[in-house]
Amino acid sequence: ILNVEQSPQSLHVQEGDSTNFTCSFPSSNFYALHWYRWETAKSPEALFVMTLNGDEKKKGRISATLNTKEGYSYLYIKGSQPEDSATYLCARLRSSSNYKLTFGKGTLLTVNP
Amino acid sequence: SAVISQKPSRDICQRGTSLTIQCQVDSQVTMMFWYRQQPGQSLTLIATANQGSEATYESGFVIDKFPISRPNLTFSTLTVSNMSPEDSSIYLCSVEFGGVSGANVLTFGAGSRLTVL
Numbered sequence: 001i002l003n004v005e006q007s008p009q010s011l012h013v014q015e016g017d018s019t020n021f022t023c024s025f026p027s028s029n030f031y032a033l034h035w036y037r038w039e040t041a042k043s044p045e046a047l048f049v050m051t052l053n054g055d056e057k058k059k060g061r062i063s064a065t066l067n068t069k070e071g072y073s074y075l076y077i078k079g080s081q082p083e084d085s086a087t088y089l090c091a092r093l094r095s096s097s098n099y100k101l102t103f104g105k106g107t108l109l110t111v112n113p
Numbered sequence: 114s115a116v117i118s119q120k121p122s123r124d125i126c127q128r129g130t131s132l133t134i135q136c137q138v139d140s141q142v143t144m145m146f147w148y149r150q151q152p153g154q155s156l157t158l159i160a161t162a163n164q165g166s167e168a169t170y171e172s173g174f175v176i177d178k179f180p181i182s183r184p185n186l187t188f189s190t191l192t193v194s195n196m197s198p199e200d201s202s203i204y205l206c207s208v209e210f211g212g213v214s215g216a217n218v219l220t221f222g223a224g225s226r227l228t229v230l
Contacts, residue, residue: 004155034218043117044156044205046218089156099144099209100171101219103156 004092006104013080014112020076021107023090027071032093034101035064035075039086047075047088080111115140115210119222126196126229133192134225136206141186143209146219147179150203159204162189196229203227 005024013019025033032051038044048057053068061078077084087108091101116139126132136145145162159179160170168181182190193200203226207219 036219041223043221043223044219046220049218091156099146099217099219100158100161105153105155 004090004102004104006088006090006107008107009105010108010110012110012112015080015082017080017111018076018078019080019109020074021088021109023073023075023104025071025073025090025092025102027069029095030068030071030092031095033066033073034091034093035073036089036091037086038089038106044089075107077109080109082111082113085109085111115142115208115220117206117208117220117222119206119225121225122223123226124228126227128197128229130196131192131194132196132227133190134204134206136189136191136222138187138208140210143186145183145189146207146209147181147189147191148205148207148221150205151199152201156205159191162191193227196227198229201227201229 007022032049034049035047036044037047048064050066055066057064063076066073075088087106089103089106091103094100118137120135147159148156149159150156158171159174160168160181162168162181162183164183164186178194180192203224205221205224207221209217210220
C-alpha cells in the first residue's frame with residue numbers, strides 16, 4: 001500500500017447498530033495515525049492519535065485499534081446515533097520531524113433514525 | 114485548543130479570477146497549514162505557512178498559483194489565482210495544537226467551499 005486507503009467509501013446504518021470501518025496505510029516508517037470526524041459545514045475534529053502497535057483508544061461509544069506491522073486501523077462505533085453521521089478521516093504522519101499528514105478519502109457514515 | 118476563523122465560508126467565482134481566503138487563529142502558532150479537498154479526493158496539503166519566511170509548498174503546488182501570506186503568528190491568507198473549474202474545492206487552514214491525550218493534532222477552520230464556473 002502506497003497511500004492511506006479507507007473502506008468502505010460510504011455506509012448507511014440504522015440507529016442503534018454498531019459499525020466499523022478500516023484505514024490501511026504503508027507499514028514502513030510508521031510514526032502516528034490520526035482519526036478525525038468531519039461533520040458537514042463544520043471543522044474536522046480530532047478523535048484519536050495512535051502511535052504504538054496494539055494501541056486501543058476509546059472516546060465514549062467510539063473506539064479505535066492499531067496494527068502497525070500489517071498497516072491497518074479499525075474505527076468502531078457502538079450503538080450508532082444520528083449525530084454520529086459524518087465523514088471519518090484517517091491520516092498518517094509522514095515523519096517525526098515535521099507535522100505533515102497524508103489523509104485517506106474518508107468513510108461517509110449516515111445513521112438513519 | 115485553538116479556535117480558527119476562516120472566511121469566506123463559500124464563494125462562487127468566475128474562471129480567470131483570483132480569490133483570497135483568510136485564516137485567523139486565537140492563539141499564536143508557529144506553523145499554519147493549508148489543505149485542499151477536491152470532490153471525491155483526499156484532504157491534500159498545499160503548503161506550510163511560516164511566519165517571517167516564505168511558505169513551503171508541497172509537490173504539485175506552486176507559489177504563483179497559491180500565494181500565501183503570513184504577516185504574524187495568528188493570521189494567514191491563501192490566494193487561489195487565475196481560477197479554473199479544477200480549483201473548485203474545499204480549502205481549509207489548520208494549525209498544530211496539543212489536544213487529544215496530550216498528543217499534538219491538527220485543529221482546522223470550518224473551510225472555504227469554492228465553486229469556479
